[in-house]
Amino acid sequence: MILSSISRRQPALHRLAHSHTITSLHTHGPASPASPTNSDAASVEWKLRSKAGRNFIDRMRCTAVGGHGGDGCVSFFRDVFVPRGPPNGGDGGHGGSVWLEVDENETSLGCVKQQLRAQAGSNGRGKNMHGAAASDLVVRVPRGTLVREIAPEPVEPQEAQAEEAAGRRKGAHNAYLDELARRVRSAEHVRREDKSSLFVHYPRWEERNDVSGIRLPPEYSAHLRMLREGTLLTGDLTSHGQRLLVAAGGMGGPGNPHFNLPGDRQPHYALRGLAGVTRQVELELKTIADVGLVGMPNAGKSSFLRAVSNAHPRVAPYPFTTLNPYIGSVDYADARQVTVADIPGLIPGAHRNVGLGHAFLRHVERSRMLVFIVDVARPAPWADLLALQHELALYCPGLAARPCLVLANKADAGDRARENFGRWQRCISPATPLIPVSAKYRKNILKATHAIRQMLDSLQPRA
Numbered sequence: 001m002i003l004s005s006i007s008r009r010q011p012a013l014h015r016l017a018h019s020h021t022i023t024s025l026h027t028h029g030p031a032s033p034a035s036p037t038n039s040d041a042a043s044v045e046w047k048l049r050s051k052a053g054r055n056f057i058d059r060m061r062c063t064a065v066g067g068h069g070g071d072g073c074v075s076f077f078r079d080v081f082v083p084r085g086p087p088n089g090g091d092g093g094h095g096g097s098v099w100l101e102v103d104e105n106e107t108s109l110g111c112v113k114q115q116l117r118a119q120a121g122s123n124g125r126g127k128n129m130h131g132a133a134a135s136d137l138v139v140r141v142p143r144g145t146l147v148r149e150i151a152p153e154p155v156e157p158q159e160a161q162a163e164e165a166a167g168r169r170k171g172a173h174n175a176y177l178d179e180l181a182r183r184v185r186s187a188e189h190v191r192r193e194d195k196s197s198l199f200v201h202y203p204r205w206e207e208r209n210d211v212s213g214i215r216l217p218p219e220y221s222a223h224l225r226m227l228r229e230g231t232l233l234t235g236d237l238t239s240h241g242q243r244l245l246v247a248a249g250g251m252g253g254p255g256n257p258h259f260n261l262p263g264d265r266q267p268h269y270a271l272r273g274l275a276g277v278t279r280q281v282e283l284e285l286k287t288i289a290d291v292g293l294v295g296m297p298n299a300g301k302s303s304f305l306r307a308v309s310n311a312h313p314r315v316a317p318y319p320f321t322t323l324n325p326y327i328g329s330v331d332y333a334d335a336r337q338v339t340v341a342d343i344p345g346l347i348p349g350a351h352r353n354v355g356l357g358h359a360f361l362r363h364v365e366r367s368r369m370l371v372f373i374v375d376v377a378r379p380a381p382w383a384d385l386l387a388l389q390h391e392l393a394l395y396c397p398g399l400a401a402r403p404c405l406v407l408a409n410k411a412d413a414g415d416r417a418r419e420n421f422g423r424w425q426r427c428i429s430p431a432t433p434l435i436p437v438s439a440k441y442r443k444n445i446l447k448a449t450h451a452i453r454q455m456l457d458s459l460q461p462r463a
């Protein structure tokens with residue numbers, strides 16, 4: 001249905017595509033030497049999934065743990081003639097927080113560890129010496145990182161065992177054990193929140209101290225509430241230097257001078273430091289560029305990026321030379337810069353993640369416009385374009401409707417390229433600009449960059 005909506009916009013193009021077998025839409029059709037077949041897709045999949053081939057990470061899960069606050073201290077001023085001096089216990093230091101910060105020099109999430117643990121604050125000491133606050137842990141992430149907190153999934157133990165017995169869910173027992181551990185941890189939390197366990201007592205004063213009627217400092221109570229009721233975190237890191245607090249550090253416990261009240265000038269208790277926030281988050285990198293280059297493998301996307309920008313992605317005469325997105329910047333004479341993202345080639349079925357299509361498509365999702373690069377020397381370049389639009393539409397319906405232009409690349413490649421271009425130009429919808437270029441020999445590149453600039457200028461600026 002989506003294909004028909006694409007072809008409704010370009011009926012002549014669709015007729016032309018059907019006069020040739022649409023080899024790219026149906027993988028069992030005949031394919032030209034450069035087009036990937038099913039077996040190619042399998043080998044490419046292996047190449048892409050192997051560690052050596054793809055160490056670029058654009059999606060990961062990690063656990064962020066804020067540092068524990070240091071305990072407050074119970075201590076009193078003592079001197080030769082001052083046997084019962086005032087309280088002078090220092091406050092505990094705050095635990096470190098875990099932050100994510102955008103660094104535009106980062107290109108992958110590979111530098112982010114799976115366990116992000118900030119340090120604990122130090123305990124307070126006598127003579128009003130406050131514990132040192134721990135420094136924050138700042139983790140650099142690339143521009144375009146989306147952050148989503150993963151809510152823990154409750155699993156009923158009997159249900160998990162039954163499922164495992166039925167062999168329906170592998171690892172159900174492990175999930176059950178994880179859930180059990182989570183419950184034990186939260187029980188521990190509840191116990192800590194039980195008021196008496198929040199206090200540090202002077203040696204041998206546990207029995208004598210009656211802490212039930214003591215009012216907790218408002219800041220301390222607020223922190224306890226935050227630990228209990230925290231909402232699910234989401235965030236989108238889009239500009240250089242932007243920061244997101246993922247796990248706040250625990251508050252340090254106030255020392256015993258905080259409880260020096262008219263009724264009790266010798267408080268023999270202080271408060272413990274509180275735990276930091278713990279969050280499991282998923283990070284997903286969706287590259288932010290003005291223009292996304294979309295094409296079949298080997299169509300010349302990287303050659304085009306090399307021709308228009310300062311980027312140097314690898315170019316070679318075989319499919320899937322590019323395995324990670326590359327971003328280049330096109331400099332115009334009026335000092336305007338336009339960022340262009342080159343993604344690996346898409347093959348039929350990319351919307352179902354064939355050839356790791358999802359991993360690549362997410363990097364053009366946020367482009368303001370798309371540039372389709374099609375090898376015009378192939379038997380039916382118009383069918384390639386329809387296949388690409390079809391994949392985009394199935395992956396994300398709004399993506400196929402994004403403003404676009406088409407570059408008929410390899411226009412230098414002999415008579416067939418010339419004939420194909422002539423036929424294609426006659427039937428393509430006038431709304432879709434079609435420009436012949438030769439990325440390899442840098443021919444007609446200025447016309448292409450000019451058209452890109454014009455289209456970008458006619459769009460609303462990015463919100």
Ligand SMILES: Nc1nc2c(ncn2[C@@H]2O[C@H](COP(=O)(O)OP(=O)(O)OP(=O)(O)O)[C@@H](O)[C@H]2O)c(=O)[nH]1
Nearest residue numbers: 298299300301302303316320321322345438439440
């Ligand atoms: N004749 C000719 N060859 C070109 C042109 N553009 C690219 N090529 C060649 O086509 C081959 C593939 O070029 P790439 O730029 O690596 O293609 P790609 O689309 O980035 O390929 P993948 O990264 O595999 O998706 C290389 O051998 C290039 O030299 C062109 O305009 N004319």
Ligand SMILES: [Mg+2]
Nearest residue numbers: 301302321322
């Ligand atoms: Mg490439």
